[in-house]
Amino acid sequence: MKICIVGAGAIGGLLGGKLALAGEEVTLIARGSHLAAIQEKGLELRLIDGSSQVVTPTLATDDITQVEAQDVVILAVKTNGVGAIAPLLPSLYHQHTMVVTAQNGFPWWYFRKHGGEYEGISLQSVDPDGIIENYIDIDRVIGCVVYQAAEIVEPGVIKHIEGERFTLGELDGTKTERIQLLAESLKKAGFKTPVRDQIRTEIWVKLWGNLAFNPISGLTGATLEAIARYPLTRELARNMxxxxxAIAQRLGINFGISLEQRINGTEKVGAHKTSMLQDIEAGRPTEIEAIVGAVIELGKLTQIPTPHIEAIYASVKLLEATKY
Structure with missing residues (x-):
């Protein structure tokens, strides 16, 4: 298949590189020194087993208009970057192009093909002006949850730290021919790719920990295990x-694991800096709206109070306003 990775950073580059190694026709959209290194030397993947592979993509560019229509577009840009890139995406589409949303937090499409009482409601925290939805037809969208950890160790070089799971799901829960085809391509590339009929539950399970640990990490500079082991921050995360x-249950979500199991699982990740902490340290805007702001919005929608979440959200927003 022709697959375009829009945002070939750490996770996007890992996905694109492994798909290219598996024989797919991969285009990488990147920028800056990272793009220049890929164009000059190829993309180097340093894999979990210690081996290294250099990948030559079909095309590496920062100009989407150079790219022909694709079978799959994987959006691997940060959540807060989707709105800016969305108007450029239609040039990548043909009639059957799939758009896979590989972002943290809540996607703009959460209540599309939802089937519940909130069907059709737009999340203002994620897509306030409706720009994303205007340029990404909902029938193209494949939901996903990314569980890999990777980092760009130098321009053009990506280190895979952990994780192989890349969960997919149609928004209406059906198991279509197209999603099975996509899953097979990802499996051939070495990913564990279950297809779920409840992709929103998968989103919630990952977000459940992220909405607490990411902003606490960003505010304190602490790693996951430090937050989980320090009694006061563990209790704060628990309250959030x-x-x-309560919101998730009101929306019909059953986590399937206990709160303590989820916290303990986060602690076991170890001395890991969250993506939000890395963004703050680098002076980049965070994904606070999709990870935390959207939960507050859903709390208001379901009339469930979120005082702890709101306090941490306000603190991160102030940090962004004064730091950048």
């Missing part, structure tokens, strides 16, 4: 997660 759990 309890508020989110």
């Amino acid at each position: 997660m309890l508020e989110a759990q």
Whole structure:
């Protein structure tokens, strides 16, 4: 298949590189020194087993207009970057092009093909002006949850740290021919790719920990295990997660694991800096709206109070306003 990775950073580059190694026709959209290194030397993947592979993509560019129509477009840009890139995406489409949303937090499409009482409601925290939805037809969208950890160790070089799972799901829960085809391509590339009929539950399970640990990490500079082991921050995370759990249950979500299991799982990740902490340290805008702001919005929608979540959200927003 022709697959375009829009945002070939750490996760996008890992996906694109492994798909190219598996024989897919891969285009990477990147920028700056990272793009220049890929164009000059190829993309180097340093894999979990210690081996290294250099990949030559079909095309590496920062200009989407240079790219022909694709079978699959994987959006691997940060959540807060989707709105800017969305108007450029239609040039990548043919009639059957799939758009896979590989972002953290809540996607703009959460209540599309939802089937519940909130069907059709737009999340203002994620797509306030409706720009994303205007340029990405909902029938193209494939939901996904990314569980890999990777980093760009130098321009053109990506280190795969952990994780192989890349969960997919149609928004209406059906198991279509197209999603099975996509899953097979990802499996051939070495990913574990279950196809779920409840992709929103998968989104919630990952977000459940992220909505607490990411902003606490960003505010304190602490790693995941440090937050989980320090009694006061563990209790703060727990209270935030309890508020989110009430919202999720109101929306029909069953996590399938206990709150303590989720916190313990986060602790086991170890001395890991969250993506939000990395963004703050680098002076980049965070994904606070999709990870935390959207939960507050859903709390208001379901009339469930979120005082702990709102306090941490306000603190991160102030940090962004004064730091950048």
